[in-house]
Amino acid sequence: MELDLAGAELRSVLNRLRRAQGQISGVIRMIEEGRDCEEVVTQLAAASRALDRAGFAIIATGLQQCLTDIGDGPKADAERDEMRARLEKLFLSLA
Template sequence: MDLERDDASLRAVLNRLRRAQGQIAGVIRMIEEGRDCEDVVTQLAAASRALDRAGFAIIATGLQRCVADIESGRKNGEDGEAMKARMERLFLSLA
């Protein structure tokens, strides 16, 4: 599956990743400045959550497209077992 930059959901992911990039730069700056450990960890946790959410959004978009591909595969004569095997490989790739 190719990611299309014009997709609205992926634009939102890009924005989230840019914010996380800024948060990580902020964490680096905070460490360099000798800031309080609790503040650094709080900011680092926020960046980590932003990255997780971006990853989940990409996975959700990919699965949505794969389901559409499976439906078109069914129309192209792919049997149920082949579709099941393809979906299983997809889910295992996320684990």
Template sequence: MELALVGEELRAVVNRLKRAQGQIAGIIRMIEEGRDCEDVVTQLAAAARALDKAGFAIIATGLQRCMVDDASEGGNANRDAMRQRLEKLFLSLA
């Protein structure tokens, strides 16, 4: 399954990842400055949630594309293999 950067869904994912990148840079600064542990962990949790949401959005977009492709092809040949691949992707984020 190829990931083509098309549609608002994936642009939103890229924006979310850029924000997470900024959060992670901020977390590194916080650690280097000796900031409070609770503040650092709170920011780590926020960055982790942002990354998880980005991953789920990518998987959902892939699932949507697979369903459209499958409907247009009208076949079941690859349906089980695709379901297993998508299940594996979902579990990788669990």
């Protein structure tokens, strides 16, 4: 299953991932500096949410693209069911 993340969808996902990357770097720096545990956990939670949102955006885009690309035909229902199951499994891995 390949995703074609074009335009605004791709920029949105990449921005979320870059934000998470910066937050994780910040968490590492905070730990090295011996910062307060609550501050570290707050930043770690923010990074986790950014990663989750990027994953959900990828899954939502994949669901939309995959299900519309399947089209009609004798195998379409089976392909659609298989794709839905695969995307559901991915979705649940983030939940």
